[in-house]
Amino acid sequence: MSANPFHLAWFGAGGFGVKSWNKTWSGRGGRDWASPQLWVDIAQALERARFDYIIIEDSSYVPDAYGSNSKAYLSSATATPKMDPTVLAPIMSHLTSRIGIVPTLSVTEYHPYMLARKINTLDHMSNGRTGWNIVTSSSHRAAQNYGKDLLEEHDLRYDIADEFFDVSCRLWESWDADAVTLDADHGVWADYEKVHTIDFEGKFFKVRGPLNAPQSPQGRPVFTQAGGSARGKQFAARTANSVISGVEGGPAAMKRFRDDIRAQATGYGRDPDDVKVLFMASPVVGETDEEAQAKRARQVAFAEAHPELGLLHLSRHSGIDFAQFPLDEPIPDTAKTNGHQQMLAQAIGKTPREFLRKSLSTMEFVGSPDTVAAKMEEVMAEVGGDGFLIANFDLNRRYVSEIADGLVPALQRRGLTRTEYTHSRFRDNLLEF
Amino acid sequence: MSARPFHLGWFYSKGFGPKAWKHQWAGPKSAVARFTKPDTAVELARAMERACFDYFMIEDSSNVPYTYQGSHHAYLRHSVDTPKLDPTVLAPYLIAATEKLGIVVTCSTTEYHPFMLARKMNTLDHVSEGRIGWNVVTGSNDGGAQNYGRDKQYPHDERYDRADEFLEVAHGLWAGWEPDALVLDLEKGVFADGDKVHPLHHEGRYYRSRGPLSAPRSPQGSPVICQAGGSARGQAFAGRWAETIIASASTPERMKAYRDNVRATAAAHGRDPDQIKILFLVSPTVDETRERAEDRYRRSLEIDDNEVEYQLASLSRQSGIDFSQFPMDEPLPDTLVSNGHQSMVAQWQGRVLADVIRGNPLNSGSNAFVGTADDVAAHMDEVMQEVGGDGFLLVNSYFSRRYVTEVCDGLVPELQRRGLTRTAYEHDHLRDNLMAF
Ligand SMILES: Cc1cc2nc3c(=O)[nH]c(=O)nc-3n(C[C@H](O)[C@H](O)[C@H](O)COP(=O)(O)O)c2cc1C
Ligand SMILES: Cc1cc2nc3c(=O)[nH]c(=O)nc-3n(C[C@H](O)[C@H](O)[C@H](O)COP(=O)(O)O)c2cc1C
Numbered sequence: 063m064s065a066n067p068f069h070l071a072w073f074g075a076g077g078f079g080v081k082s083w084n085k086t087w088s089g090r091g092g093r094d095w096a097s098p099q100l101w102v103d104i105a106q107a108l109e110r111a112r113f114d115y116i117i118i119e120d121s122s123y124v125p126d127a128y129g130s131n132s133k134a135y136l137s138s139a140t141a142t143p144k145m146d147p148t149v150l151a152p153i154m155s156h157l158t159s160r161i162g163i164v165p166t167l168s169v170t171e172y173h174p175y176m177l178a179r180k181i182n183t184l185d186h187m188s189n190g191r192t193g194w195n196i197v198t199s200s201s202h203r204a205a206q207n208y209g210k211d212l213l214e215e216h217d218l219r220y221d222i223a224d225e226f227f228d229v230s231c232r233l234w235e236s237w238d239a240d241a242v243t244l245d246a247d248h249g250v251w252a253d254y255e256k257v258h259t260i261d262f263e264g265k266f267f268k269v270r271g272p273l274n275a276p277q278s279p280q281g282r283p284v285f286t287q288a289g290g291s292a293r294g295k296q297f298a299a300r301t302a303n304s305v306i307s308g309v310e311g312g313p314a315a316m317k318r319f320r321d322d323i324r325a326q327a328t329g330y331g332r333d334p335d336d337v338k339v340l341f342m343a344s345p346v347v348g349e350t351d352e353e354a355q356a357k358r359a360r361q362v363a364f365a366e367a368h369p370e371l372g373l374l375h376l377s378r379h380s381g382i383d384f385a386q387f388p389l390d391e392p393i394p395d396t397a398k399t400n401g402h403q404q405m406l407a408q409a410i411g412k413t414p415r416e417f418l419r420k421s422l423s424t425m426e427f428v429g430s431p432d433t434v435a436a437k438m439e440e441v442m443a444e445v446g447g448d449g450f451l452i453a454n455f456d457l458n459r460r461y462v463s464e465i466a467d468g469l470v471p472a473l474q475r476r477g478l479t480r481t482e483y484t485h486s487r488f489r490d491n492l493l494e495f
Numbered sequence: 496m497s498a499r500p501f502h503l504g505w506f507y508s509k510g511f512g513p514k515a516w517k518h519q520w521a522g523p524k525s526a527v528a529r530f531t532k533p534d535t536a537v538e539l540a541r542a543m544e545r546a547c548f549d550y551f552m553i554e555d556s557s558n559v560p561y562t563y564q565g566s567h568h569a570y571l572r573h574s575v576d577t578p579k580l581d582p583t584v585l586a587p588y589l590i591a592a593t594e595k596l597g598i599v600v601t602c603s604t605t606e607y608h609p610f611m612l613a614r615k616m617n618t619l620d621h622v623s624e625g626r627i628g629w630n631v632v633t634g635s636n637d638g639g640a641q642n643y644g645r646d647k648q649y650p651h652d653e654r655y656d657r658a659d660e661f662l663e664v665a666h667g668l669w670a671g672w673e674p675d676a677l678v679l680d681l682e683k684g685v686f687a688d689g690d691k692v693h694p695l696h697h698e699g700r701y702y703r704s705r706g707p708l709s710a711p712r713s714p715q716g717s718p719v720i721c722q723a724g725g726s727a728r729g730q731a732f733a734g735r736w737a738e739t740i741i742a743s744a745s746t747p748e749r750m751k752a753y754r755d756n757v758r759a760t761a762a763a764h765g766r767d768p769d770q771i772k773i774l775f776l777v778s779p780t781v782d783e784t785r786e787r788a789e790d791r792y793r794r795s796l797e798i799d800d801n802e803v804e805y806q807l808a809s810l811s812r813q814s815g816i817d818f819s820q821f822p823m824d825e826p827l828p829d830t831l832v833s834n835g836h837q838s839m840v841a842q843w844q845g846r847v848l849a850d851v852i853r854g855n856p857l858n859s860g861s862n863a864f865v866g867t868a869d870d871v872a873a874h875m876d877e878v879m880q881e882v883g884g885d886g887f888l889l890v891n892s893y894f895s896r897r898y899v900t901e902v903c904d905g906l907v908p909e910l911q912r913r914g915l916t917r918t919a920y921e922h923d924h925l926r927d928n929l930m931a932f
Contacts, residue, residue: 078618079710084681092679092686096621096710122614122709124692133689137678143687143710146618152587153622156533175642176606179557183511183581186531187588206705207610241571244528246517249801251574254567257559270641272567274559275512275578276531 067495068442069449070113070470070479071340072104073306075457077119077166078150080139082458091458096145098153100459105154107462108161111470112480114449114492115162116154117195117286117306118147122171123203128370128377129385140374148180155188162488164193164286169226170219171199171208174267177226178233182278190279190487195286196301198223200379217293225264227285227301232260234282236272252276284489299326303492304338306451313444316341320445338448338492345427345434345452347464358428365418372418380405389415431472439478500932501879502886503548503907503916504774506741507536507894510554510579510601514894521895531580533588535896540589542899543596546907547917549772549929550597551589552630552721552741552888553582556812557606558638563804563811564819573805576812583615590623597925599628599721599739604657606634606643609664610704616718617669617710625714625924630721631736633658635835636812651834652728660699662720662736667695669717671707687711719926725838734760734771739929741888743776745862747881750775754882772885772929778892779864779871781901792865796853806852814840823849868909876915 081100083092094100105116124142126132135142147165154163163184167177177194185192198219199205205213214222241256260271287302289295290309298305309319324334346361348354365372373384382405387393395410409417427434438450454461473479485491513530515521526534540551559577561567570577582600589598600619602612612629620627633654634640637647649657676691695706722737724730733740734757744750758768780795782788798806807818815835821827826845833840843851862878864871875887891898910916922928 080686083679083686084684092681098622122610124707124709131689132692136676136687136689136692137685139686145621145710146615148583149587149615149618149622152584153591156588156591171608171611173606173643175557180581180584183531183584186580187533187584203705206703208608209610209703244516244524246521246524246527249517250572251513251516252571254571257567257571268644270558270638272559274557275580278531 066442066447067478067480068438068447069304069338069340069492069495070111070473071162071304071306071449071451072108072113072116073342073451073453074101074104074116074118075453075455076141077121077144078147079142079144082456083139085456085458087458087460089459095143098150101150101154102157103459104457104462105158105161105163107466109158111466112474112483113161113466115164115193115284115286115304115488117164117193117451118150118166119195120144120147120166120168120197121199121201121204122168123201123207125201125203125374125378127201127381127383128374130383134370134374134385135378138371138374140371141378148184151184151192152187155184155191158191159189160191160483160486160491162191162193162284162492163188164195164284166195166197168197168199168204169223170205170214174226174229175233175269175271175273178230178273179275181230181283182234182273182275185278185280185283186275190489192278192280193284193286193303193488195288195306196223196227197288201381216291220289220293220297222266223297224300225266229260229262229264229267229269231282232262233269233271233273235277236260237275237277239277239281242276280487280489284492295323296326299323299332299337300330302337303489304340304448306340306342308342313441316441316445320447336493340449340451341445342453343427343438343450344454345438345465345469347429347431347434347469349430351429351433354429354433358426366415369415369418373414376405376418382406382409384414387414389413393417431468434469435472435476435478438473439476442478499879499884500915500917501875501884502772502774502929502932503546503910504550504552504599504739504741504886504888505539505543505548506776506888506890507539507551507553508890508892509576509894510556511536511582511585512577512579513574516574518893518895520897521893533585535894536585537588537592538896539894539899540593540596540598542903544593546903547911547920548596549886550599550628550719550721550739550925552599552628553585553601554630555579555582555601555603555632556634556636556639557603558636558642560636560638560808560812562636562638562815562817563808565817569804569808570812573801573808575805575808583619586619586627587622590619590626593626595626595920595923595928597626597628597719597928598623599630599719601630601632603632603634603639604661605640605649605654608704609661609702610668610706610708612661613665613668614708614710616665617708617713620713620715620718621710625926627713627715628719628721628739628925630723630741631658631662632723636815637834648834651726651837655724655728655732657701658732659735660701664695664697664699664702664704666717667697668704668706668708669712671695672711674712674716677711715924715926719929725836729838730757731760733757734766735764737771738926739772739774741774741776747862747878750878750882754884770930774886774888775882776890777862777864777875777887778890779875779902779906781866781868781871781906783867785866785870788865788867788870792863798853803852810851816840818848821848823847827851868905871906872909872913872915875910876913879915 080095082088151165238256262269286304287298320339673691678685722733780792814833
């Protein structure tokens, strides 16, 4: 490998729900979306390409932010339906052998004991290949499904996450690694002195413990986290093994983000090399550079012809109903939201169409596999590491194959990504370089 | 089939955890050490499907018990109901390994929020293409509650009041997407019709949930509801909600009385009693000759000191009463009561503790099914004729692979020959197979 190999992971955007369903390469995506088969195929392709991990995104509500009802989301299958990722993860683990499987679970929806137990079971069954994408949820609708009036305030959610993380780790370590003796001759199944209650009483949670299952192969799962705010980054620097980032502004901004996470991790007494920062990328690859560029141009044209599809996402993430503003008139400074203040501030003065166009122009990797591989190498050299999180919002099998069988071999030829898994456990592979 | 065929289920007791380990037929140690892997459960599921069972029920509880002697010592030493891994993670493996068998998962209404439970069951039903059931339990051990932030369980009857509302919310969520809400119009680009997806806005005494669920109606609409309440309040709950009840009773008369009572309760709730299938626990001993089976059965009743401690720890967990405080050879006090499994504890009042431990009601007197496959099949037929229905739930406390084949490849073919159990699945969904006769 080159002096600075990097990591690859996949972001299963849209979660266990409808992927591409009415486009050219959708196949039977509209009918078969509730089958785990597509995810199994993706995980196997990524394993072939030696990816570190795949995240199953999640949220647990039917959005109605745009136009104040769920009609547009349901008719376009945007961010809904989404089924439970903890049901999908075991099936993916079962049919793969090396790749890390990372379901998304929210600290404002689970109780720590239930979450710790499910993750422990997953890690046992996957032979140490389980991760947890830690989220705090971001929609009042999810909170209302779980009996609350409103979601807890932003920074408070991270306080909850901090305590949740601490309780869970204590549960995962409540059985010493050698507690199970299986001594059939003396009839001693486990050594009770090596199993400990945790008697945790915090601000938010109270848990006696121990967990009712032995320590799993990795002990703790691999933690991934995507906090972008100051408080979110602080949480990620303390807890995450892999921070996933959608930071905008090109390599300079990426480098700043990574340096910041690493500095904060050091502040927590951690080795910054134990936190792998992966950046979102949606490469567009084709046989030639021209073909890839033409493909990208068609995608942009489609997005511009259907601005509402983009605004559905922006409305859901921000809590701002973009349907209320005419597409080509500047958003007035009297507009209000009880959601994302910062995002609204950025939108004021722009027309919805302009605002949307800006969100489309993220870092572009467009070209033949070789061109894109070279560009990725260049960006990583500038940023310093640690790799990319591939995501595609109109996901189909053809795209997966273009990445796994086209782009990745080009990266491997340059010595940029792994050609074999060195270890059997997810964390060991992630921290290998 | 005979005039009165019956149903078969399997109770995967001790949940997703160690099975036989120091016992005969446990297998090589390298296999025993794989108790955190799906191996034995997957093999059992495949064997059951071969024998056309209705469903595989995964037991569960969520703490390391410490009722006996106030310590988790005995529980860990003998592996008494601990450890148990999460059954909702095992279920997808069983789904992937089978095509027709029903998979029933135990989840507690005092641990889950209704939205989370409803969502998981909906996903499981989608992924299994309509083969999921939910064994509704309310939690009975304070140690379980203490892992979830409470000091003790809610009082027994209140747990069922909560469970009633929990079921109302869950069914409301499952009904939130109309069956034809998915449009799938590829040309117009319309996936689903927002007018056919409804929030629930439930505001009750114990729960609130807005809804709708974040996924469409699943193949069965809702999981098959399985329940095991034995107390009066538990039976009332089962009469209202259950589609299959798993019960233990020590004689055919008691089985019949139990069944008649549940059916009457169901009728009082305006339900068709035939829509509830009651399966009774049995643990047959089947061997090549009657003598060998009887010999095996006799030996299974001999219990050593380790086994006594095992049984005492187990009773303590289930009842919440520390049985180390009672002498072995004196009658238990008449005042013995439990906030846990009430019906069970009521049966022990005044009985000598040593007898309670020895006389496993599942497996004694007229409920000991012992003999050749032919003997046992005839005995099961007889009991079912007397009780009126609806079938049996197999259980093997020291589960071994050998026992599985004895039942699935020995006993069941004999039942099938007599026309007592199905020889092929008629339907794709668990509920349809369960209600087929
Ligand atoms: C790559 C990436 C993946 C994310 N995945 C999820 C997810 O699956 N579920 C979710 O609720 N939020 C997800 N988020 C949102 C983050 O958890 C977080 O709320 C967001 O980045 C805003 O950061 P902040 O919480 O620090 O304000 C994701 C964000 C990013 C950048
Ligand atoms: C066959 C059978 C299986 C049971 N499985 C479980 C189980 O998996 N988890 C659990 O907490 N309780 C289980 N129970 C206990 C019942 O849910 C219930 O608490 C018990 O039968 C006492 O009835 P009551 O609640 O009406 O007093 C089971 C009971 C029986 C008879």
